[in-house]
Amino acid sequence: MSLSILFFAFLAIALPILALAGVAGATASRPWRAAALGLAATGLAAGYIAGAELMGRPKPVRLELIEAGSEEARLIASHYMEGKAIWLWLLLPGEEAPRAYALPWSREVAQALRRAEAEAEENGTGVRMRRPFQSERDDSAPMFHAPPRPPMPEKSTG
Template sequence: MKVLALVIAAVLLAASYLAGTALLGQPKPARLALLESTSDEAVVVASLNVEGKAIYLWLILPDTNIPRAYSLPWSLETAEALRQAQVQAENNGTEVRMRTPFRQSEGGTMQQFYAPPQAPMPPKT
């Protein structure tokens, strides 16, 4: 009986190790970002839209400078809002930001993409 318990423990340990390494580098679904859920805003470093599947985002959260990968469920409305913010950010010379990156409403996600306005020029002297 003890041998069987040791074999089962060894198999579970190996399986959890393999599953953990398979998850490394995979984007985390935004709905599972429990520890990050208090963030009110994030900077969108990069994005990839896979139509019908997901919207993949690299986000920098306020308390860190390291980008992390997240995924949102595919939504044409969300993809268009992200693209509009990217165009606006390019025109403004700013970055794309995301409000409420990890909050969800009853009807779905509450994410809002936007590009902050360009910073004013310093006064001439």
């Protein structure tokens, strides 16, 4: 998540809180004004802390809205816990930093990921994830795949 997205999300929370505190402060008696300002300050601090805390947590793939149309992502790392989740670190097209995502646990998906990782190791390539944020899957194309090894450059005879 880029910092600008987090900033605008925080603004979307902060502006209504500040507006409500302003209205309450203008129309209320002195003790209620102090309470309104205290609640606003608490809400702003909680929103900021929650946003900063969430930056380090994997996002469920079903909640990805901004990059939902991505056709493919490069898998940087994966980790899974049977019965819990499959965690992925994906590098999206045009991005410089990978992002953490969580897939719901599925034995079939975990096995497909394991096969793609073994094939990538054998090919000397990385693993790619097709349509990472689509809930409807095309069964003809695997979710994870390892691109083939690029051909060797032609030798020049000269």
